[in-house]
Amino acid sequence: MARSTTTKRKILTTGLAWAVGLLIFFPILWTVLTSFKTEAQAINDPPLFLFFDWTLENYAVVQERSDYMRFLWNSVIIAGGSTLLGIIVAVPAAWSMAFVPSRRTKDILLWMLSTKMLPAVGVLYPISLIFVEFNLLDTRIGLIMVLMLINLPIIVWMLYTYFKEIPGEILEAARMDGATLKEEILYVLTPMAIPGIASTILLNFILAWNEAFWTLNLTAASAAPLTAFIASYSSPEGLFFAKLSAASTMAIAPILILGWFSQKQLVRGLTFGAVK
Amino acid sequence: MATQHSRSAARLMLTPAVVLLLGWMLVPLTLTLFFSFKKYLPMRGDSLDRGLDWVGFANYTRFLSSSSFWPSVQTTLIMVGGVLLITVVLGVLLALLLDQPIWGQGVVRILVIAPFFVMPTVSALVWKNMLMDPVNGILAHLWRFFGAEPVSWLSDASLSSIILIVSWQWLPFATLILLTAVQSLDSEQLEAAEMDGAPVLKRFWHIVLPHLSRAITIVILIQTIFLLSIFAEIFVTTGGAFGTRTLTYLIFQRVIDSQNIGLGSAGGVYAIILANIVAIFLMRIVGKNLDA
């Protein structure tokens, strides 16, 4: 609903929007700035904004103390693996519901979404038991499976809304042209749905990356991702603001950068196709 | 478009997802139900191998009569409700603002979205220490600057503080969805209303807000799903102290801290029932909205 307006009004709205934007962004900005300070400067009164001795020391300390790279690698494997696995299970399911809808399709979709509402704590102990039984505790494969399952409803739902936008006639044309079901999905549906699949992958990668219940409760050391890395900084040990900031920056930087580069796809993904 | 052949293919392809989710739902649920009727304190020597004592509904009545139960339900509802209220109201306003002509719109949008990408543990830690610390936090500096006594946010105003932190995380999501909806509003509709002499507020109330209702429903649904299971923010900041113990957190404490599996499981069943009540309520709304 963009409408033509006067320059005066544009100055006003621009000022207001930037003020609000910076206010919302401030906690992140402040964290990143603090990560380049010394511990003493980090708690200086009054707070220092730009004029301090920029240093990378905190990053070195954090890497040395907690082996950042190992956590990062775990995060990448777990988030990536669970998303990929989820897509493989969800594409056929979404195809079914989008193109061969039955009377139960809507119920199945809603049921799937409702499984997301199951409170995780309610089933934490049984899941831990199962994990112990199958030697999955503190393994990446265990977490990959759990995160795949908790995000599966969202993946199915998103793909479903994207597939719905593809005219059924095109798939029928493929069928008339002699394509088998596999060829139809592989050569026609998937290439057409690439933008939708990309935003689904992206959003779920972020959700898995930031998931902080199962990753905290089912890992100890070897499979712990960045959520656990940062949780280890939650107990204060004297002067530590700068190091905490460095660790925080390191934990969120990869996803922040990924998110910014792909924000267009994300916006579409976030709305679940439900809002045009 | 449905022939017998494509219908059976569809059923086949839907099966893996359904079976996985069904298993993911039923297996732990059954175990939780099983434990909830048992006395199970692993620290005191109870173990599955030796068999557990059947205690009937004892765990249920104990959990319900515990002094922490109702406060935790109340805390949960206040927290979810508070975050929903803040994010929806601010989200609508922010969406309307971002829809205006702005220099550097892309950059502003990036700034506004950013909190969504921050993992809950990080945002909780950053808020707890960098912003809300009563001595060195930015807010303390700000309070002192205006001559006020700094607030111990996470002990004196703990629940509000957590609501603030969680709202900060979810505001981008609400804003983005609402912005997309605002942008899809037909400008001719607004112009027609303007021609009909409707003032700005009336236009907002009668045209913009109804247009956003579907998007608001989506925001509420999705956020509720995630908010009901808020964990890391509490775990990192207050550890459930100072009246921030939600139902989720209470159960967590029973299972992990006090190692009372039976009691925790009974609590889990309550939480599942609560979630289902909310779910049925929400699904009704969404189901209706899906058809439109």
Next chain:
Amino acid sequence: MGQIQLSKVSKRFGDVEVIPPLDLEIEDGEFVVFVGPSGCGKSTLLRLIAGLEDVSGGQVIIDGEDATAIPPAKRRLAMVFQSYALYPHMSVRKNIAFPLRMAKMDKAEIDRRVNGAAEVLNLADYLDRRPGQLSGGQRQRVAIGRAIVREPAAFLFDEPLSNLDAALRVGMRMEISELHKKLETTMIYVTHDQVEAMTMADKIVVLQAGVIEQVGSPLELYRTPRNTFVAGFIGSPKMNLMTGPEAAKHDAHTVGIRPEHVAISDEAGDWEGVVGVSEHLGSDTFFHVKCDAFPDPLTVRAGGDLELSYGAKVFLTPDPAHLHRFDEQGLRLG
């Protein structure tokens, strides 16, 4: 070969019977048009023939072979969809080659056929473009190209021209007719536009509510409509249908007279009336005349030179040789 026979074919969606059992025979090489108002079941019928929907009863027989249980891909039929259903992520060349690739044809043969089709359809210059870069008419031709390379037993067209503007539609109509003459392959064409039906068909099948109202050549339908529905549906402008005393005079419940079979005069005639709206097309002029004898105005076709002002008094005379008579059920008499 492309001989198609429907035997007691019916279709139900749940409890709703959209097509009661019907029989139809389509000869090899025929151009058959299914025409009817929207919702009459014509597209459903086409999809039953294509195999995109299962029949609820009866048989679809293609070239003497029962094809009822054969999947669409194996029926040797090609379809052109209303939305063209081009694959947006493939070039024109790949779109046209797709069915051949699916048939695992060798590459040289695919190239030969694609180039041949492009030649026939004037698409040679566009082979490397994506469908999104083409005009509506070009997309239409790509869809046809994709159908003809397969050398199918029959072509199925589902309202293929409804997304084109009026001028293009006339051109494409000619092209499809031309193609039919050249290929001599069976074509089944669905449309709601009776002009398309009249101009293209060898045989028209008029459908209403899933029931075949009449099957025949365009002129048969025009000259001897079997009932009032066909009478009103075929021909433009519509036939004037009248009940009451005037019909009784001809021993019928309803009589019909086409606008082109009514003479208009300002001096004398059978029915007296007043000129309402007149539509000047240049070559012809259509007058809507309100007669005292009938509740509805009559449409009359006159030469383009005749000018009558609004409200002028006129006299109409129907040509008795072209008067159609129908009984209470709307069926043709005599």
